[in-house]
Amino acid sequence: MESSTKTRGSSGTTILMLIVVLIVAGAIYYAYARNASFRGAFHDVKESAEDTATTSRVRTALVLSKRASPFDIKVETVQGEVTLTGQVPSDEVKNVAGAIVQDTSGVKKVHNDLGVNPSVERNPETAQLGERVADLEIKTDIDDSISNKPELKDKHIDVQVKNRVVTLGGTLETAALKYVPEQISWQASGVKGVTNNIVILNSVTAAAAETPDEKLARRVEFELYSTKAVSLKTLQIHVDNGVATLTGNVGSRAERLLAEKITQSVEGIRKVINNLVSPDETQS
Numbered sequence: 001m002e003s004s005t006k007t008r009g010s011s012g013t014t015i016l017m018l019i020v021v022l023i024v025a026g027a028i029y030y031a032y033a034r035n036a037s038f039r040g041a042f043h044d045v046k047e048s049a050e051d052t053a054t055t056s057r058v059r060t061a062l063v064l065s066k067r068a069s070p071f072d073i074k075v076e077t078v079q080g081e082v083t084l085t086g087q088v089p090s091d092e093v094k095n096v097a098g099a100i101v102q103d104t105s106g107v108k109k110v111h112n113d114l115g116v117n118p119s120v121e122r123n124p125e126t127a128q129l130g131e132r133v134a135d136l137e138i139k140t141d142i143d144d145s146i147s148n149k150p151e152l153k154d155k156h157i158d159v160q161v162k163n164r165v166v167t168l169g170g171t172l173e174t175a176a177l178k179y180v181p182e183q184i185s186w187q188a189s190g191v192k193g194v195t196n197n198i199v200i201l202n203s204v205t206a207a208a209a210e211t212p213d214e215k216l217a218r219r220v221e222f223e224l225y226s227t228k229a230v231s232l233k234t235l236q237i238h239v240d241n242g243v244a245t246l247t248g249n250v251g252s253r254a255e256r257l258l259a260e261k262i263t264q265s266v267e268g269i270r271k272v273i274n275n276l277v278s279p280d281e282t283q284s
Contacts, residue, residue, distance in 0.1 A: 051077040054106035058082055061100050064133055068097045070122035073114065075101075080108035087120040135161040138188050142166065145184045157181050157198065165193040173201050179218060186225045187232050213239040216268050220244055223262050230259050235276065237263075242270035253278045 055077040062068045062075070071093065073086045082101050088094050098112040139161045146152050146159070155177075158169035166185040172178050178198045185194045217239040224230045224237075235248040244263050250256050260274040 050106065051079065054080065054082065054104070057106060058101050058104050061104050062097060065096065065100055066134060067093050068100060069133075071120065072123050073097060077107075080106060081111065082107050082109070083111040083113060085113050087115045087117040089116070089118050089120050091116055131163065134164060134190060138164060138166065138190055141188045142181075142185050145188070146181055149180060149184070151177060152180060159185075163192070164190050165195065166191055167195045167197060169197045171199045171201055175200055175214075183221065183232070186222070212268075213241065216242070216244070216266065220263050220266050220269065223266055224259060227258070227262060230255055230262070235259070239269070242268060243273065244269050244271070245273040245275060247275045248277070250276050250278050253280050 055075050058075050058077070062073055068088070071086065071088050073084055073088070076083045076085070082104075084097060084101060088097065094112060094114045094116055097114060098110055101107055101110045101112075139159050142159050142161075146155075146157055155172060156170050157172075159181075160167045160169070166188070168181050168185065178196065178200055181198065182194055182196045185191055217237045220237050220239070221232065224235070225232055231251065235246065235250065238245045238247070244266075246259055246263060250259060256274065256276045256278045259276060260272050263269060263272045
């Protein structure tokens with residue numbers, strides 16, 4: 001009897017709580033549906049959160065830009081419309097910043113109120129962050145390219161990038177393998193220099209492994225890369241007794257002739273055999 005009474009009491013309490021919850025929920029819905037100020041407040045909170053997220057995305061995009069990141073650019077977002085204020089050194093940087101913002105998700109309109117002041121100073125902190133981002137992009141590019149090389153699969157090669165200068169570390173079995181990561185590094189966009197500290201496991205063999213002709217081939221490769229006008233991705237260089245043979249594909253006849261001229265200018269190269277193929281010459 002007593003147990004039955006307790007059960008009925010518990011059930012009654014549960015039903016009462018459900019009724020209270022339904023009443024509260026109904027009151028909130030009624031207020032939202034009927035009360036414009038309540039509805040507006042709810043909308044403002046949602047919109048404010050979206051504007052905050054948009055501002056964050058815009059700031060991140062500007063930091064990733066090598067041109068815009070060194071300068072103090074203030075970002076404010078209201079109802080999806082972004083306003084930029086601050087000073088930049090040129091119209092070019094101003095336009096770049098505006099284009100970056102316009103391309104950012106969540107931006108409905110851009111008010112580019114940046115002032116142009118050629119004497120404006122760079123912000124060391126944001127400039128450094130921008131350079132760090134560039135270094136990380138280069139490192140990622142090189143790491144991916146190395147991992148896609150079958151001969152370097154499962155090899156532990158350390159890639160560090162600072163101020164766009166690549167430092168390579170680790171160990172490999174042969175001198176020929178050692179220079180594959182170096183070539184990959186030079187081909188990465190934005191690289192200013194490469195230091196190859198990779199150690200060959202058999203140092204005695206390694207010392208004798210690189211012949212004078214191989215050194216010349218590497219020198220030719222470096223000179224071609226330095227011009228920034230000849231792509232090394234589809235070009236091979238072989239040197240035999242001072243005679244350099246160029247094979248592969250280039251973008252144009254002018255690029256083909258430039259590669260030959262640069263190769264011929266390298267000290268130690270006696271002759272150049274140019275077997276490079278260009279689309280315009282193929283068509284003719």
